[in-house]
Every structure is written in structure tokens, then in C-alpha cells.
Amino acid sequence: MLSKGCSSQTHIRINGAGVPAQKVREELLKLNDLHIRFVCDKLMHMPTGIKNMDAVCLNLLWNASLDMEIESTAAFNRDEAAGRI
Secondary structure (H helix, E strand, C coil): CHHHHCCCCCEEEECCEEEEHHHHHHHHHCCCHHHHHHHHHHHHCCCCCCCCHHHHHHHHHHHHHHHHHHHHHHHHHHHHHCCCC
């Protein structure tokens, strides 16, 4: 996260797309401890043998906010369907 936030590049590749470096910095600065914990949890459950861990981490960080929201909604819907709510 730090290497991309302090990069002098004009564009940073995320998910195969070139994203303006300033936008990447802004989005990374919006992350909080919950996002970092979410990403760490995802990394712990990933298979071994990842070739480009830097790219995987950046992808997870970039998508953390949206992925957390999607997982929370899915968990709520599962609990509601099971009658726990």
C-alpha cells in the first residue's frame, strides 16, 4: 500500500487497468482498520503459490470497501432467510 501511495508513476495497474496514481492514493487513504483486517482475512484464506503478491494485495485493497459491503449484505440476507433476524 505504501509503495503505491508514494509512487512517482502517473498510472498504476490494478486488475489489468491503468488507474491514475492520484486516484489510487485517494482511495487508499480512505481505508481504515476494518478494511485492512478484511484484506488480511482474505489473504489468510487464499491458496499458496501466488506469483505476484503485491498485485493481489493492491487488488484486495482497491476493492475492499465494495467487497465488505457485498459480504455484509449477503450475510444479512442469509440470516434473514434463516429467521435469525
